Structure formats: C-alpha cells, structure tokens
Amino acid sequence: MFELLLALSTGFLGADTAHFVNPPHPQAMTRLATNTISQEEQEGLRYMREEEKLAQEVYLSLYDQWELPIFHNIAESEGRHIVAVERLLNRYGMDNPSERKGRGVFNNPELQALYDRLVEKGQRSLSDALQVGAEIEEMDIADLQKRVAEAEKEDIRFVYSNLMRGSRNHLRSFTVTLTRQTGETYEPQHLPVEEYESIINAPHERGRGQGFGQQRRGRGHGFGRYRHGWSS
Numbered sequence: 001m002f003e004l005l006l007a008l009s010t011g012f013l014g015a016d017t018a019h020f021v022n023p024p025h026p027q028a029m030t031r032l033a034t035n036t037i038s039q040e041e042q043e044g045l046r047y048m049r050e051e052e053k054l055a056q057e058v059y060l061s062l063y064d065q066w067e068l069p070i071f072h073n074i075a076e077s078e079g080r081h082i083v084a085v086e087r088l089l090n091r092y093g094m095d096n097p098s099e100r101k102g103r104g105v106f107n108n109p110e111l112q113a114l115y116d117r118l119v120e121k122g123q124r125s126l127s128d129a130l131q132v133g134a135e136i137e138e139m140d141i142a143d144l145q146k147r148v149a150e151a152e153k154e155d156i157r158f159v160y161s162n163l164m165r166g167s168r169n170h171l172r173s174f175t176v177t178l179t180r181q182t183g184e185t186y187e188p189q190h191l192p193v194e195e196y197e198s199i200i201n202a203p204h205e206r207g208r209g210q211g212f213g214q215q216r217r218g219r220g221h222g223f224g225r226y227r228h229g230w231s232s
Contacts, residue, residue, distance in 0.1 A: 037092050037153055044147040045088055045156070046097045048163070050108050051143060052082045053098045054115050055136050060103070062122045062129045070177050071133070074170050081166060084159050091155070127182045133174040138190045140167040141199075165205050175200050 056078035063071035082098075089096055097107045104119070106112040118136065122129040144164040151157045175186045188196035 037156070038150075040150040041153060041156055042092070042094060044150055045085060045092070045094060047108065047111075048143070048147060048160070049082065049085045049089060050097055050106050050111050051140065052078055052085060052163075053101070054106065054111050054118075055140065056082065057103045058115060058118050058122065058132065058136060061119050062132065065123050066126055066129055068126070068129070068177075070173060071129070074133070074173065077166060077170070081163050084162070088156060088159060127178065127184055130174055130178040130181065131184075131186055134171055134178065134186045135189055137167045137171040137174060138188060138196070140164075141171065142190045162207065165207065168199050168202075169204055172200055172202075172204065 056075045059071040059075035059078065062068075063075065086096060101107070104115055106115060118132045122132040141164055144160050144167065148157055148160045148164070151160060178184055178186055191199075
C-alpha cells in the first residue's frame with residue numbers, strides 16, 4: 001500500500017518506461033518547503049534532472065543521425081523519467097534547472113562538456129552511437145546508486161529506484177543492439193565488470209503494478225522488438 005501511494009504521488013508505476021497513472025497536476029500537489037530535504041537531496045534532484053535531459057537529447061540527436069528506432073524509443077522513456085524528477089522538484093519547491101533550456105544546453109558545465117563529447121562521438125559511426133547509449137545508461141546507474149545512498153526521503157528513493165531499473169533495461173537494450181548490428185561487444189567504463197555482467201545477463205525487469213502492452217514504433221509502454229533493435 002505504501003508503494004502504491006508513492007506511485008500515485010510521483011506518477012510512477014512500472015519499470016523502465018516509467019508507466020504513469022493519471023497523477024494530479026504538479027501545481028495541485030502538496031508543495032513542501034525546500035528545507036524539508038537535505039542539501040544532498042536537493043543537489044541530487046537538480047543533477048538527475050539535467051542528466052535525464054542529457055540522455056534524452058543525446059538520443060534524439062543520434063536518432064536524427066542514424067534513424068535507428070531504439071534511440072527514439074528510449075528518448076521517449078527518458079522523457080517520462082524527466083517528468084518523474086520534475087514532480088519531485090515541484091513537490092519540494094525547487095526550481096527546475098532545465099527550464100527554458102534548449103536542446104544541448106545545460107547549467108552544469110560538466111554535463112555540458114559530456115553532452116558535447118557524446119554527441120560528437122555518436123555521430124562518427126553506428127557502433128559509436130550505440131556505445132554512447134550504453135555508456136550513458138551505465139553512468140546513470142552509477143550516479144543513481146550514489147543518489148539513492150544519499151537520499152532519506154522515501155519518495156525520492158522510490159523514484160530513483162525506478163529510474164535505475166529503467167537504466168538497467170536500457171543498458172541491456174543498447175548492448176544487445178550493438179552486438180546484433182555490428183558484432184561488437186560493449187566494454188564497461190563506469191561500473192565494476194562483475195556488476196555490469198550481472199546486469200546484462202539478467203532478464204528484462206518489469207515494474208510493479210503494470211503489464212506490458214503491444215509496442216509500436218516510437219510509442220507504447222512495453223518492451224517491443226524492432227527490426228533494428230530493442231525498445232524499453
């Protein structure tokens with residue numbers, strides 16, 4: 001019951017695609033004072049909002065370049081992740097660091113440099129593009145592990161745990177597609193090898209409370225198979 005209440009308040013039901021029930025409009029949710037969460041939690045929410053923006057916008061750029069459905073579909077999933085983080089920002093009375101920022105523009109200088117590097121690399125070849133996708137998800141997992149450990153609020157931990165499950169599914173999707181498209185194998189860069197291998201060798205993770213429906217190109221909430229790869 002507690003998890004259901006959290007899901008309703010954050011808009012989260014499901015796993016990697018962040019299935020949303022019809023949550024209240026953000027302005028209608030109870031706004032809490034910023035000082036009700038720690039400085040680490042505030043910094044974490046701001047960072048994760050921009051990191052999710054980075055993931056979505058890198059994937060959109062790579063979809064424009066390669067027209068591979070996996071980039072479009074996972075970008076849509078990242079959009080739902082963004083909404084979940086934004087609801088937490090609103091709930092705790094925090095400004096949105098990405099508000100009125102165009103594609104590829106970030107407040108955080110490290111994320112700005114990372115975005116520029118990843119887009120440039122991903123435009124070199126399809127192999128590089130898919131490796132960029134895997135690297136982003138690997139970084140997301142590592143960052144979310146850190147943020148979960150820092151967070152005390154259950155709603156924040158709940159959302160981070162769902163985002164992390166989604167990133168694990170996305171990592172599996174990119175590594176499988178890389179091998180199928182190019183015959184190459186992704187080498188982990190941010191996670192311990194043992195942890196990385198345990199993730200990619202595990203089955204797709206389904207969320208609590210929602211099934212998975214038929215997937216169509218660029219739409220839907222399931223784990224659908226495409227001619228060029230996997231959606232998640």
